[in-house]
Amino acid sequence: MRKRALVVGLGIAGMSAASGLRRAGWAPVIIERAAERRTGGYFINLTPEGMRAVDDLGLDTLHTRNPERGTTWSLNRRGHRRPALGWLDLPGRPTAMVRGDVEAALWQRIRPDVGSGESGVEVRFSTAPVEIVGDGTVVEVELEDVSTGRRSRESFDLVVGADGLRSTVRSLAFGPHERFMTPWNATICAFPLPGQAPSFGAQDSLISARSGGAVWVFGLADRAPTALLAYCTKEVGAQFTGDRTERLRDVSADMDHPAVRHVLDALPTTTDCLFDSVHQVKMDRWSTGRVLLAGDAAWCLNLFSGMGTTAALRGGAELGRALAEHPDDLPAALAAWEARLRPFITKHQRMARLKHQWFVPTNRALTGVRTLVLHLAVNARRAVTEARLLRAAAPAASGVRRGAASP
Ligand SMILES: Cc1cc2nc3c(=O)[nH]c(=O)nc-3n(C[C@H](O)[C@H](O)[C@H](O)COP(=O)(O)OP(=O)(O)OC[C@H]3O[C@@H](n4cnc5c(N)ncnc54)[C@H](O)[C@@H]3O)c2cc1C
Structure with a gap:
């Protein structure tokens, strides 16, 4: 019998976790409060760490959208423009897409086409948890069909709360939102x-x-x-x-x-x-007994960090790895999972404060510092580009002279 996990939330964290669980030989069931899968969404950039997690999870249908041409412009109050640095100029050459592109690739992974021979993950829409009770060996969940109000109880070997910033799983199993959510x-x-x-x-x-x-x-x-x-x-x-x-x-x-x-x-x-x-979500532990949180529910880095998707994908990939390494010891698997992710999350929660100033400076002094730093960075980038062009042109020019001198 394969172990059953309930994954709450059909976002990037939930589908990544389901994908990791399946890789480790588990049978995940995803519940989603909405009546259908969402599409579209806002701009997302994925760092190289995020793209590695994409590979780890086998998301070979991910559609990316880096502009082939186009400039990033900074506009002053009157709309006058000058070249600026954008997200895609950050070190490591991030990859651009919208949230729906990542979700579509994950959906394809967990629900392969009919005829592919692979069975898909069970997904139940319009369903939310209302009670979670664990006794150490199993976790019992009361589920509600939010369209009819009908309730039922089911037991699972693990519950993964991937239900976003205002997580119901977190409030049921760990405590009220105010304990973990810091307003920005x-x-x-x-x-x-x-x-x-x-x-x-x-x-x-x-x-x-x-x-x-x-x-x-x-x-x-x-x-x-x-x-x-x-x-x-x-x-x-x-x-x-x-x-x-x-x-x-x-x-x-x-x-x-x-x-x-x-x-x-x-x-x-x-x-x-x-x-x-x-907000940012900060917690001392991301699991209690057989209940685990992932993605924004566990560590919401927030949009200013630009790392939430990368973290959610990594969370799912690392969960699969940890469960595969400790197939008969769930506490050891969850501890290993958290130990691997914690330093990465802590680092990016701190860096989000700095990136916040780049996104939207919070006062006049920081606006001035931001303008100066970005101006210097744009000039440095221009100098590097010009030096590169000169280096590329130099051998070609000397080659022409040599060619002209030969008999
Ligand atoms: C404007 C914006 C820009 C961003 N830009 C970037 C970026 O450039 N790079 C980056 O890496 N990250 C970015 N992020 C962060 C990133 O989008 C998230 O961190 C990432 O999508 C992970 O989300 P999640 O799956 O944890 O939660 P969510 O996307 O919130 O998904 C939670 C899911 O759970 C469902 N749900 C909620 N409650 C329940 C319940 N009680 N029962 C059942 N289902 C429930 C919801 O309907 C939803 O489908 C950005 C975020 C925002 C808001």
């Missing part, structure tokens, strides 16, 4: 644009940032760009009352130029929008 006094709004802002190239990226607020447009290959608005506020709860577009127009009022207007005009027309407050 920031709000974000991410959504796809119907097209590029006027007067920019289709794959250009744009950054309009000032103290306390920023608008980013991420240019991508094969599709229209996506937008991200981020702003700092201590009144987080108040952001979710009233009209969302009007609120975002208010906080962006001092960036009144055509590119920002284009982004704000697109907002009411979209059905795929994430408008949320920013």
